[in-house]
Amino acid sequence: MVKNFFVILIIVPLQLFSQEFPGLNPNKNELTSYFNPGLIKASATISPSRMLQNSANSINLSGFLEYVVDKNYSFRGDVIQFIDAGYSSKSLIEPIFQNRLFFGAFRHFGKQNLKFYTGLQMGTTVTTYNQSFYTGNRTHVAPSFAVKSGVSYYVWKYFHFFADLTYVNSTLRGTSFGSHKMDELILSAGLGFQINVKKSKSRQRIEQIQSKSPKF
Numbered sequence: 001m002v003k004n005f006f007v008i009l010i011i012v013p014l015q016l017f018s019q020e021f022p023g024l025n026p027n028k029n030e031l032t033s034y035f036n037p038g039l040i041k042a043s044a045t046i047s048p049s050r051m052l053q054n055s056a057n058s059i060n061l062s063g064f065l066e067y068v069v070d071k072n073y074s075f076r077g078d079v080i081q082f083i084d085a086g087y088s089s090k091s092l093i094e095p096i097f098q099n100r101l102f103f104g105a106f107r108h109f110g111k112q113n114l115k116f117y118t119g120l121q122m123g124t125t126v127t128t129y130n131q132s133f134y135t136g137n138r139t140h141v142a143p144s145f146a147v148k149s150g151v152s153y154y155v156w157k158y159f160h161f162f163a164d165l166t167y168v169n170s171t172l173r174g175t176s177f178g179s180h181k182m183d184e185l186i187l188s189a190g191l192g193f194q195i196n197v198k199k200s201k202s203r204q205r206i207e208q209i210q211s212k213s214p215k216f
Contacts, residue, residue: 033112034154038198039068043162045190051085052183054093058085062188066106077103078121078146080168080186093172093180096137097128100168102146113154117164121146125170125182142182144170150188157196163189 044063051058060083066076082098104121123146128139150164166186173179 031112032157034157034160034194034196035068035071035108035113035115035152036196036198037068037070039074039194039196041066041068041074041160041192041194043190043192045188047080047186047188049184049186052185053181054085054087056085056087056094058184059083060186062186068108072108074106074108074117075103076106076119076121077101078123078148078166093127093129093175093182095127095129097126097139099126100124100144100146100170102144104146106148113160115152115154116150117152118147118149121148125168125172127172127182138175140172140174142170142172144168152192154194158193160192160194161190162192163187 042063042065044061047060047062049058049060050056061081062078064076064078066074068074078101080100080102082095085095087094100123102121102123104119106117106119109116123144125142125144126139127142128137130137146166146168148164148166150162152160152162154160164187166188168182168184168186170182171179172182
C-alpha cells in the first residue's frame with residue numbers, strides 16, 4: 001500500500017508537468033518555441049570564480065538583463081558583485097569591495113528551445129582594497145571587457161535554465177607597486193526568467209481579422 005502511494009506520488013506530478021509544458025508531452029508533435037524576438041530575460045545567482053593572477057577562488061553575486069532583438073541576436077547587461085575569496089600567500093591585492101558592470105551584444109545558435117550563445121561585453125571594474133596600514137583603503141576604477149559563452153534551455157514561456165562561463169579582463173592601475181592584472185574566470189548557472197513583450201506576426205494577423213470581422 002505504501003509502495004503504491006509513492007508510485008502515484010511520483011507519476012501524477014510528472015504527468016501534470018508534461019501536460020503543462022509543450023515539448024515534454026509525447027502527445028504533442030509540435031514543440032513550442034519560446035525564444036523569440038521581444039523576449040526580456042533576467043536572473044540572479046551565486047557565481048564561483050577563479051582570480052587568475054591572485055590564485056584565489058572567490059564567490060560573487062551575479063545577475064543579468066537581456067533583450068532579444070531577433071532570432072539570432074540580443075543585447076545584454078551583466079553585474080557581478082564580489083562577496084568573498086580565499087587568497088594565497090602570494091596575493092598582492094585582496095579586494096574588500098569589487099563590482100563589475102558590463103554591456104554588449106550576443107549571438108545565439110541552435111534550434112527551438114536549446115540555444116548556445118556567445119558574446120563580447122565592455123564595462124568597468126570598481127575595486128576597493130587595503131593598500132597598506134598607513135594609507136588605508138584605496139578605490140580604483142578600471143576599464144574592462146568580458147567574453148561569455150553558454151547554453152540555455154527554455155522549458156516554459158516564463159523561465160529557462162542556463163549555464164555559462166565568463167572571462168573577465170581588467171587591469172588595476174595606479175597602485176604603489178604599479179599595474180596589477182585582475183583577470184578572472186566566472187561560472188554561472190541557474191534558473192532564468194523571461195517574458196515576451198512583442199506580439200508574434202501570426203497573433204497580430206488574428207487580432208486584425210477579428211477586429212475587421214462583422215459583429216452580430
